[in-house]
Amino acid sequence: xxxxxxxxxxxxxxxxxxxxxxxxxxxxxxxxxxxxxxxSLRALLAGEGDATAIVxxxxxxxxxxxxxxxxxxLGLSGAALQGYLRNPLAEPGLIGVSASAALGAVxxxxxxxxxxxxxxxxxxxxxxxxxxxxxxxxxxxxxxxxITLILAGVAVTSLASAMTSLALNLSPNPFAALEIVFWLxxxxxDRSFVHVQLxxxxxxxxxxxxxxxGRSLDALTLGEDAAASLGVSIARTKLLAVVGTALSxxxxxxxxxxxxxxxxxxxxxxxxxxxxxxxxxLLASALGGAAMLLAADIGVxxxxxxxxxxxxxxxxxxGAPFFLWLVxxxxxxxx
Amino acid sequence: xxxxxxxxxxxxxxxxxxGFVSAAIVTVAGTARADAVPQRVVSMNVCxxQLAMLLAGEGQLHSVSxxxxxxxxxxxxxxAEAFPPNRARAEEIYxxxxxxxxxxxxxNRDTVQMLRRLGIRVETFPLANSFDDIRMNLRRMGAxxxxxxxxxxVIAVFDRDLAxxxxxxxxxxxxxxxxxxxxxxxxxxSMADTIVEAAxxxxxxxxxxxxxxxxxxxxxxxxxxxxxxxxxxxxxxPALAFEVLDHPSLRKVxxxxxxxxxxxxxxxxxxxxxxxAVERLIEAKxxxxxxxAPYRExxxxxxxx
Numbered sequence: 001x002x003x004x005x006x007x008x009x010x011x012x013x014x015x016x017x018x019x020x021x022x023x024x025x026x027x028x029x030x031x032x033x034x035x036x037x038x039x040s041l042r043a044l045l046a047g048e049g050d051a052t053a054i055v056x057x058x059x060x061x062x063x064x065x066x067x068x069x070x071x072x073x074l075g076l077s078g079a080a081l082q083g084y085l086r087n088p089l090a091e092p093g094l095i096g097v098s099a100s101a102a103l104g105a106v107x108x109x110x111x112x113x114x115x116x117x118x119x120x121x122x123x124x125x126x127x128x129x130x131x132x133x134x135x136x137x138x139x140x141x142x143x144x145x146x147i148t149l150i151l152a153g154v155a156v157t158s159l160a161s162a163m164t165s166l167a168l169n170l171s172p173n174p175f176a177a178l179e180i181v182f183w184l185x186x187x188x189x190d191r192s193f194v195h196v197q198l199x200x201x202x203x204x205x206x207x208x209x210x211x212x213x214g215r216s217l218d219a220l221t222l223g224e225d226a227a228a229s230l231g232v233s234i235a236r237t238k239l240l241a242v243v244g245t246a247l248s249x250x251x252x253x254x255x256x257x258x259x260x261x262x263x264x265x266x267x268x269x270x271x272x273x274x275x276x277x278x279x280x281x282l283l284a285s286a287l288g289g290a291a292m293l294l295a296a297d298i299g300v301x302x303x304x305x306x307x308x309x310x311x312x313x314x315x316x317x318x319g320a321p322f323f324l325w326l327v328x329x330x331x332x333x334x335x
Numbered sequence: 336x337x338x339x340x341x342x343x344x345x346x347x348x349x350x351x352x353x354g355f356v357s358a359a360i361v362t363v364a365g366t367a368r369a370d371a372v373p374q375r376v377v378s379m380n381v382c383x384x385q386l387a388m389l390l391a392g393e394g395q396l397h398s399v400s401x402x403x404x405x406x407x408x409x410x411x412x413x414x415a416e417a418f419p420p421n422r423a424r425a426e427e428i429y430x431x432x433x434x435x436x437x438x439x440x441x442x443n444r445d446t447v448q449m450l451r452r453l454g455i456r457v458e459t460f461p462l463a464n465s466f467d468d469i470r471m472n473l474r475r476m477g478a479x480x481x482x483x484x485x486x487x488x489v490i491a492v493f494d495r496d497l498a499x500x501x502x503x504x505x506x507x508x509x510x511x512x513x514x515x516x517x518x519x520x521x522x523x524x525s526m527a528d529t530i531v532e533a534a535x536x537x538x539x540x541x542x543x544x545x546x547x548x549x550x551x552x553x554x555x556x557x558x559x560x561x562x563x564x565x566x567x568x569x570x571x572x573p574a575l576a577f578e579v580l581d582h583p584s585l586r587k588v589x590x591x592x593x594x595x596x597x598x599x600x601x602x603x604x605x606x607x608x609x610x611x612a613v614e615r616l617i618e619a620k621x622x623x624x625x626x627x628a629p630y631r632e633x634x635x636x637x638x639x640x
Contacts, residue, residue, distance in 0.1 A: 032552035051560045058584035175576035306552040
């Protein structure tokens with residue numbers, strides 16, 4: 001620890017920040033309508049209502065903003081949950097938070113509630129996410145070990161996904177049942193600034209709460225008693241972690257469905273690079289998550305232009321083998 | 336082993352023979368019955384419903400599909416009230432004891448095969464994609480119902496109305512974009528394309544190489560800069576599939592072009608009612624050139640609903 005560490009962290013964040021900016025720009029330039037890059041950037045900044053400007057401002061810009069914000073949310077909440085639960089597998093997707101948020105969102109949209117009252121969408125998703133966190137905590141709280149947490153997460157995820165599928169199958173709209181895949185795998189296709197406006201405030205408040213966890217998470221690495229003796233309030237830590245996750249993940253899922261693995265993969269890659277300090281991991285994971293989701297969203301448009309390949313497919317294709325590799329690494333390290 | 340195979344072979348031959356014979360019997364029975372004019376006709380498809388209602392004689396049509404009374408799917412919802420509805424299920428159709436079943440040639444193949452196995456005569460009608468298809472389907476329905484003269488009269492009126500449509504052909508045809516739920520559009524070889532082109536508009540769906548129905552990315556539609564948006568109505572229950580039709584980028588387009596035209600029941604089926612759809616489009620096309628203030632007002636009123 002010391003000066004060199006601090007400089008390394010700044011460099012890491014600068015590097016990640018540069019990647020996010022670069023991927024954000026590339027994300028703006030990728031789409032089914034192949035537009036010349038310079039002309040489309042000019043239209044974005046100075047266009048006057050022509051078709052290129054509409055595509056850049058109303059279709060691609062909100063999509064890129066959402067990819068950035070949702071990626072940051074998933075990376076940040078993954079890092080925060082792993083620190084708070086002191087469990088390397090804690091992640092909003094794996095522990096059932098995303099799935100229960102999706103259930104809340106589905107109930108808001110397909111009952112018609114969100115047509116009467118648009119804020120019902122993020123609020124119900126947030127409520128679902130909150131219920132998910134609390135149930136998993138009740139089932140696997142008290143730092144009861146990795147297996148219990150994962151089992152509780154699997155149970156909550158399966159139940160919430162089944163309820164989501166049921167709700168969509170019961171909808172009188174023939175298209176609803178086809179949309180199960182959107183809620184279970186996530187997509188940013190044809191999102192607009194309406195979605196940004198609905199989700200961004202909740203995500204921002206969630207980020208602020210989760211960022212406030214830094215010092216407590218560092219202290220918690222020494223154990224709960226030691227942390228308490230250092231003046232860390234366990235109740236406050238719990239409140240920040242639970243509400244911060246529910247707000248940011250709930251809002252993210254409400255507009256893009258449940259996207260898995262980002263919150264797992266990103267903190268794992270970055271943890272050794274921040275000297276295993278949970279407080280530093282928060283910012284780094286937020287940047288890394290944004291970069292990963294922007295890259296995934298570029299990927300779905302390059303691989304299958306105009307066909308709405310779901311984001312969760314790509315994040316799982318990258319995330320699941322990485323996860324397996326992680327398991328092998330941990331086994332090798334153990335005698 | 337060899338004898339087993341031979342045994343199997345002869346069994347197979349026997350089955351095949353039985354199959355051919357029974358098929359032949361059904362065919363003979365079918366042709367025998369086809370000579371008589373059917374007196375108890377059941378239609379299982381919203382398009383054949385309308386053809387049958389247009390042409391059938393008094394008491395000849397027994398039942399139409401439940402969609403025939405749905406004004407969002409059928410152009411003859413009031414007339415359809417007179418007939419008991421069916422949901423195109425083999426069991427219920429069989430119990431109606433029809434001597435002829437008419438339906439579309441897609442979607443309910445299992446039901447059709449089941450009814451044919453039960454010895455009921457089923458005639459299927461392909462999708463109509465052009466005005467010629469409409470005439471052909473009318474003639475065929477007329478022949479099946481023994482109402483050839485009536486069919487010819489309906490076709491004559493249709494042709495007269497079609498010729499009477501006043502499409503001003505001067506200059507370049509304005510570009511129209513058809514857009515439905517889940518970003519679907521109609522390209523060449525579709526009734527919607529025929530309607531749009533008959534109104535003197537150019538359907539951009541065909542420019543993307545789409546035949547029949549196909550998906551069109553929102554970006555591609557915006558870049559095509561259509562002069563008119565023709566979209567499907569929101570369904571009575573919400574779904575994400577319809578959200579794209581209210582995307583702000585499409586609103587930007589309709590702010591320029593005026594209120595979108597809505598695809599309705601008359602667009603669904605190849606019946607003479609498509610000419611009403613063409614007429615409405617011609618009216619909408621005439622509005623394209625004129626000052627747009629009043630239409631924007633109605634458009635925003637509709638949005639607030």
